[in-house]
Amino acid sequence: MPLSEIFDVLxxxxxxxxxxxxxxxxLATFMAFLSGLLRLSDHRSLRWTATVYVEFFRGTSALIxxxxxxFVLPFFGISIDAITAGVVAxxxxxxxxxxxxxxxxxxxxxxxxxxxxxxLNFSPRQRLWRIIxxxxxxxxxxxxxxxAIELVKAxxxxxxxxxxxxxxxxxxxxxxxxxxEEIFGLVLVFYFVMAQVLTLCxxxxxxxxxxxxxxxxxx
Amino acid sequence: xSDFAVEFDNVTKKFGDNVLFEHFNFNIRKNEVVSIIxxxxxxxxxxxxxxxxxxxxxxxxxxxxxxxLWHMQKNGAWLPADERHLRKCRGHMGMVFQHFNLFxxxxxxxxxxxxxxxxxxxxxxxxxxxxxxxxxTVGLADKADAYxxxxxxxQKQRVGIARALAMKPSILLxxxxxxxxxPELVDEVLEVxxxxxxxxxxxxxxxxxxxxxxxxxxxxxxxxxxxxxxxxGPPEQIFNAPNHERTRAFLNSFLNI
Amino acid sequence: xxxxEWNWAFAWEVLPLLLDACKITLQATLLxxxxxxxxxxxxxxxxxxxxxxVGYTAYWWMEFVRSTPLLVQIYFLYYVAPEWGxxxxxxxxGVLALGMHYGAYLSEVFRSGIDGVDKxxxxxxxxxxxxxxRTYRDVIxxxxxxxxxxxAGNYIIAMFKETPQLSAITLLExxxxxxxxxxxxxxxxxxxxxxxxxxxVLSLVASTAIRQAERRFPKEGFTLS
Numbered sequence: 001m002p003l004s005e006i007f008d009v010l011x012x013x014x015x016x017x018x019x020x021x022x023x024x025x026x027l028a029t030f031m032a033f034l035s036g037l038l039r040l041s042d043h044r045s046l047r048w049t050a051t052v053y054v055e056f057f058r059g060t061s062a063l064i065x066x067x068x069x070x071f072v073l074p075f076f077g078i079s080i081d082a083i084t085a086g087v088v089a090x091x092x093x094x095x096x097x098x099x100x101x102x103x104x105x106x107x108x109x110x111x112x113x114x115x116x117x118x119x120l121n122f123s124p125r126q127r128l129w130r131i132i133x134x135x136x137x138x139x140x141x142x143x144x145x146x147x148a149i150e151l152v153k154a155x156x157x158x159x160x161x162x163x164x165x166x167x168x169x170x171x172x173x174x175x176x177x178x179x180x181e182e183i184f185g186l187v188l189v190f191y192f193v194m195a196q197v198l199t200l201c202x203x204x205x206x207x208x209x210x211x212x213x214x215x216x217x218x219x
Numbered sequence: 220x221s222d223f224a225v226e227f228d229n230v231t232k233k234f235g236d237n238v239l240f241e242h243f244n245f246n247i248r249k250n251e252v253v254s255i256i257x258x259x260x261x262x263x264x265x266x267x268x269x270x271x272x273x274x275x276x277x278x279x280x281x282x283x284x285x286x287x288l289w290h291m292q293k294n295g296a297w298l299p300a301d302e303r304h305l306r307k308c309r310g311h312m313g314m315v316f317q318h319f320n321l322f323x324x325x326x327x328x329x330x331x332x333x334x335x336x337x338x339x340x341x342x343x344x345x346x347x348x349x350x351x352x353x354x355x356t357v358g359l360a361d362k363a364d365a366y367x368x369x370x371x372x373x374q375k376q377r378v379g380i381a382r383a384l385a386m387k388p389s390i391l392l393x394x395x396x397x398x399x400x401x402p403e404l405v406d407e408v409l410e411v412x413x414x415x416x417x418x419x420x421x422x423x424x425x426x427x428x429x430x431x432x433x434x435x436x437x438x439x440x441x442x443x444x445x446x447x448x449x450x451x452g453p454p455e456q457i458f459n460a461p462n463h464e465r466t467r468a469f470l471n472s473f474l475n476i
Numbered sequence: 477x478x479x480x481e482w483n484w485a486f487a488w489e490v491l492p493l494l495l496d497a498c499k500i501t502l503q504a505t506l507l508x509x510x511x512x513x514x515x516x517x518x519x520x521x522x523x524x525x526x527x528x529x530v531g532y533t534a535y536w537w538m539e540f541v542r543s544t545p546l547l548v549q550i551y552f553l554y555y556v557a558p559e560w561g562x563x564x565x566x567x568x569x570g571v572l573a574l575g576m577h578y579g580a581y582l583s584e585v586f587r588s589g590i591d592g593v594d595k596x597x598x599x600x601x602x603x604x605x606x607x608x609x610r611t612y613r614d615v616i617x618x619x620x621x622x623x624x625x626x627x628a629g630n631y632i633i634a635m636f637k638e639t640p641q642l643s644a645i646t647l648l649e650x651x652x653x654x655x656x657x658x659x660x661x662x663x664x665x666x667x668x669x670x671x672x673x674x675x676x677v678l679s680l681v682a683s684t685a686i687r688q689a690e691r692r693f694p695k696e697g698f699t700l701s
Contacts, residue, residue, distance in 0.1 A: 059676040061637040064651060068672060071664040116320035119271050120334035120386060121309045124302065130333065134324045149543050156545035160644060167548055180555040188544045188552065195543035212366025213323045 001177045006186065013169035014190050020083065020155045020165065021194075024090040028151060029144075031095025036102025037128075050099070057096035063157050065089045070161045086158035094151045101143045105136035138210040145202035149195045156191075166190055221285040224249045224311075224390055224422035225270060230279035232265060239265055240446035243279070249389075252416050252423040254433035254454075257443035258469060263426040264317075266443075267392040270424070271314045272305050284311050284389065313383030317395040319375040321367040327378050328354070328363040331385045339386065346385075353381040357411050373404030380411055391415070393425040405429065412436065430473050434458050442466045487666040490657050494670055497653040504570050504649065505636045511575025512635065513628075516582025523587055534583075541580035547641050549573045554645045566647040570639070578635045585627040589620035613700050622693050629686035633679050640671075650674065 031053075038050035057065065066089040073080055080088075109132050117127040159168035170187040174180045225247040232239045239262040247253050255263045268274040269281060272288065281288040290297045291304040300308075322330050331353060332346035341349070354360045357377040367375055376396055383391065393412065397405045409432050415421060416436040427433050433440055434454040441451040442463070450463045461467045522534035541549070550573040557564050564572070593616050601611040643652035654667035 055680070056676065059679045060672040061640050061651075061675050063638075063640040063643075064668060064672045064675060067651070067655070067664070068668045071658065072668055075663075075665060110320075112316060112318055112320035113322065115271075115273050116314075116316060116322070118273060118309070119312070119314040119316075120382070121306055121338045122334060123306065123338075126337055130337065131322060135322075138324075153543070153545040156547040157641070159547070167545065167551070170548065171551060174551070174555050180552075180559060184548065184552040184556060187548055188540070191544040191548065192540055199543075209324075211324075212326070212368060 001173075001179060003182060006173060006177075006179065006183055009169055009173060010166060010183070010186055010190060013164060013166035014194070016163065016165040017152070017155050017167075018194070020086055020090070020158060020163070021152055023083075023087045024094070024151060024155070025148065027087060027091030028094040028098055028147070031092055032098025032102050035095065035099040036106070039099065039103050040106060053092075054096045054099045057093050062089065062093045062154055063160065065093055066157055066161060082158070082161045082163050085161060086155070086163055090151060090154050090157075093154065094147055097150070098144065098147055101140050101147065102136075105140035106132060108139055109135050134209070135213070138206060138213060141202055141206035141209065145199055145206075148198050148202060152191065152194050152198060221282065222248055223282070224251070224284055225424065226280075226282040227266070228280040228282065230269070230281060231277045232262070232269065232274070233277050238446065243447065245441075245448060247422055247424060250419055250422055252425070252436055252438045254425045254427055254437040254440045255443050256427065256430065256433060256440060256469075257449075261444050262446060263443050264394050267314065267394050267424060267426055270390075271312060271392055272309060283308050286311075310386070311388060312390045312392055313386050313388030314392040314394065315376070315379045315383050315396045317398050319367075319372075319379045319399070321375055321378055321382070323367050326364050326366055327359065327370070330367065330378060331382045334382075335385050349385060350381070353384055354378075356384075356414075357381045358407075371404060372400045373407045376400065376408045377411055380408070380415075384415075388421070390422045390424070393423065393427070395426050395428065397427070397429055428473075430458070430470070442469065444469070483663065483666060486661065486663055487670060490654070490667050491670055493653060493657070494650055494667070494674065497648060497650045498674060500567070500647065501636070501639050501649045504567065504574065504639050504642060504647070505632070507571040508574030508578065508635055508639075509632045511571060512578035512582050512632075515575055515579025516586050516628075519579060519583030520586035520590060523583065524590070538580040538583050541577060546573060546577045546638055547644060549577055550641060550645055566642065566645045569645060570642040570647055574635055574638070577638075578631055581631045581634075582628055585624050585631065586620075589624040589627075590616055592623050593619045618698050618700055621698070622690075622695075625693060626686055626690050629689070630683070633682050633686075636682070637675060637679060 035050040035053055038046045039054070041047050041050075066085065069080065069089050070082065070085040073085075113131055113135065114127060117131040122130065155165060156167040159165050159171065162168070166187055170183050173183050177183070223246045225245075227243050227245040230243045231241045232243075245266075255266065257263050265274055269276055270283065270288070276289055280290065286308060287300075288305075288308050289300050291300045292298075321327075322333070325333060328347065328350050331350040332341075332343070335341040335346040335349065336343060351360060351363060354363055357380060359374060359377055359381070362370060362374060362378075367378065370378065379396070396412075397408055400408065409429065412423075412425075412432075413436055416423060425433065425437070437454050439451060440454045440457040442449045442457065442461075442465070444465055450457065450461060450466045457466065458470065461470060519534050519538055523531050523538075525531045525534070550570065553564070553569045553573050554566070557569065597615055597619065598611070601615050606615065639649055640651035642649055643655065646652065650671045654664075654671045657667045658664035
C-alpha cells in the first residue's frame with residue numbers, strides 16, 4: 001500500500017480521535033470543577049460524594065472503567081453506544097484527576113484575597129467566581145495541559161471497543177499490509193503533533209488568563 | 220441610637236486554648252480617630268479583624284453603628300449572625316490591609332469598581348466616574364489601567380485605600396497599612412490618610428507602628444498589651460506623660476531604634 | 477430488559493482465577509518498574525550531559541514518549557520487533573513498553589530531584605576531588621531520594637493501572653482473563669467489577685505505603701552504601 005494511502009486512512013482515524021477529545025474534554029473539565037469545588041464544600045455529604053468519585057476513578061484503571069461502561073451497563077438495560085461509552089469513561093477518568101488540580105489551585109490562592117473580598121462585602125458566590133477562581137485558573141493551566149495530553153493518549157483505548165480511531169485503524173492496517181514500521185511510526189507522529197498543538201493552545205490560554213499577574217508568564 | 224460607632228461589650232476571643240482577651244470593653248465615638256499601638260503579637264489587629272468579620276468572637280457582644288455584629292435578633296431570640304446579617308453590617312465598614320491584598324487579575328480601576336458594581340449595584344458609568352475621582356484623590360489617576368503588579372508598594376496601598384473608600388463606608392479600619400512599605404514610600408500613604416482624617420467624615424480605627432503619625436492625626440491613642448487597653452487618652456498625654464510603666468517602656472523602645 | 481443481579485456463585489468461581497492472573501499483572505508491574513528506574517536514571521543523566529546534542533536528544537525522546545499513547549507503543553514493539561528479527565513474548569514486549577514509557581516520566585522526577593540538591597554540594601564534591609560516580613552515589617542521590625519517593629511511587633502506581641492495556645497483545649493478565657470469562661459465560665458484571673475492585677484495593681494500599689515510606693524516610697544519616 002502506498003504511503004499516501006496509509007496517510008489518508010490514518011487521517012480519517014485522527015479525525016475520530018479529535019472528535020472524542022473534543023467531546024470528552026468539556027466533560028472532564030466539568031467533572032473536575034464540580035468535584036473539586038464539592039470537595040471544599042461545607043457539607044460533609046457533598047464532600048464525601050466527591051471524594052468517593054475521585055478515589056474510585058483514580059484507583060481503578062481507565063480501561064476497566066471503559067469496559068465496565070461498555071460491557072456491563074447494557075445488562076442493566078442501559079444501552080450505550082461505543083462513542084458515548086468512550087467519552088463518558090475518559091471524561092470521568094480524567095475529571096477525577098483534574099479534581100485534585102482544581103482543589104489545589106483554589107487552596108493556593110492567598111488567604112488575603114478572600115479577606116479583601118469579604119471586606120468589600122462580596123457574597124460567598126461572588127468571592128469564588130470573581131476573585132478566587134480567576135486567579136486559581138492561571139496556576140491550574142500547566143497541570144490541566146498535562147491532563148489534556150493524558151486524555152489524548154487515553155483515547156487510544158477506545159480502539160479496544162471497536163471505535164475506528166487512529167489506533168484502531170493503525171492496527172487494522174498493520175494486520176492487513178504488514179507495513180508495520182511506517183504505519184506505527186506515522187501514528188506516533190500523529191499523536192505527538194496533536195499533543196504539541198494542545199500544549200501550545202493551553203500555554204496561550206494560560207498567558208491570556210494571567211494577564212497582568214506576576215505568575216502569568218509575563219515578563 | 221447609640222453615640223458610638225463601634226462597641227466591644229465584654230468580648231472574649233480565643234485561639235484554641237490561648238485566650239487573646241477576656242471581658243474586653245472598648246468604644247469608639249462617631250467620627251473619632253483612634254490609634255491602637257502596642258507590641259507585635261498582642262492581638263491589636265484581631266480587634267480590626269473581628270469588626271471586619273474576618274474573625275469570630277467567643278463571648279460578649281460587638282456593635283457596629285448600634286447594630287450587633289455577630290448576633291441577630293429573630294422573633295425575640297438572639298441567634299448567631301448568618302451571612303445575610305453579616306453582609307448588612309459589613310456595609311458600614313471599609314478595611315485597608317497591611318499587605319494590600321489588591322486583586323492581581325484586575326486593573327487598578329476595576330479593583331476599585333468591582334465591588335460598587337456587583338455589591339452596591341452601581342451602574343458601570345457611575346462606578347467608573349467615582350473610581351476615577353477616588354484615584355485622583357489618591358494621586359493615581361494615570362494608573363487606572365495598570366495592573367497591580369506594575370505598582371510600587373506605596374501606590375498599591377493608595378489603591379487599597381481608594382478601593383475601601385469606593386464602598387462608601389462610615390468606619391475605616393486601617394491594619395498596619397505602612398508596615399510592608401519601604402521607608403521612603405510611607406509618607407505618600409500617610410498623606411492620604413491625613414487628608415481623610417481632616418475631613419472629619421469617617422470613624423477611623425488604626426493599628427499602627429508609626430508613632431509620630433498616630434500622635435498627629437488621632438483624637439485618642441490606646442496602648443494595647445496582653446489582651447487589654449493598658450492606657451488611653453489624648454496623644455499629648457500618652458506620648459508626653461504616660462502614666463503606666465509598660466507604656467513608657469514600649470515608647471522608649473521605639474525611640475531607641 | 478434482562479433481569480440482572482450480582483451472582484455470588486459466579487463471582488466466587490472467577491475470583492481465584494483472577495487472583496492467579498493478578499500475579500502476571502504484578503510481575504509485569506515489578507519488572508516494568510525496574511526497567512523504568514534504570515531508563516529514567518539514564519535519561520536524567522543524559523539530559524545533564526556536557527554535550528548539548530545529547531541532552532537535547534534525551535529531552536525530545538522523553539517528550540515524544542510521554543506525549544504518545546502507551547497502547548500504540550505496545551503495538552509498535554509487538555508488530556515491529558519481529559521485523560527486526562526479535563521474537564518477543566507478550567510479557568517481554570509489555571515490560572519493555574511499560575519500562576520505556578514510564579522511564580520517560582521517571583527521568584523528569586529524577587532530574588528535578590537531582591536539581592533540587594543544593595549547588596554547594598557539587599562544589600564541595602569537586603573540592604574533595606570525588607569522582608562523578610562517587611559524587612552521585614555518596615553525595616547527590618542520597619539527598620535527592622527523599623524528594624523523589626512520592627512522585628516516583630505515584631508513577632509506578634500509574635503504571636500498575638495501565639497494565640490492563642497489555643491484554644491488547646494477548647497477555648493473560650487480569651483484564652484479559654475477565655474478558656474471556658465474561659464472553660464465555662455472557663456475564664461481564666462480576667469479572668469486570670472484581671478486577672476493578674482488585675485494582676482499587678491494591679492501588680490504595682500502594683499509595684498508603686508510599687506515604688508511609690515518605691514519612692519514615694530518614695532525614696539524616698541516609699547513605700547508599
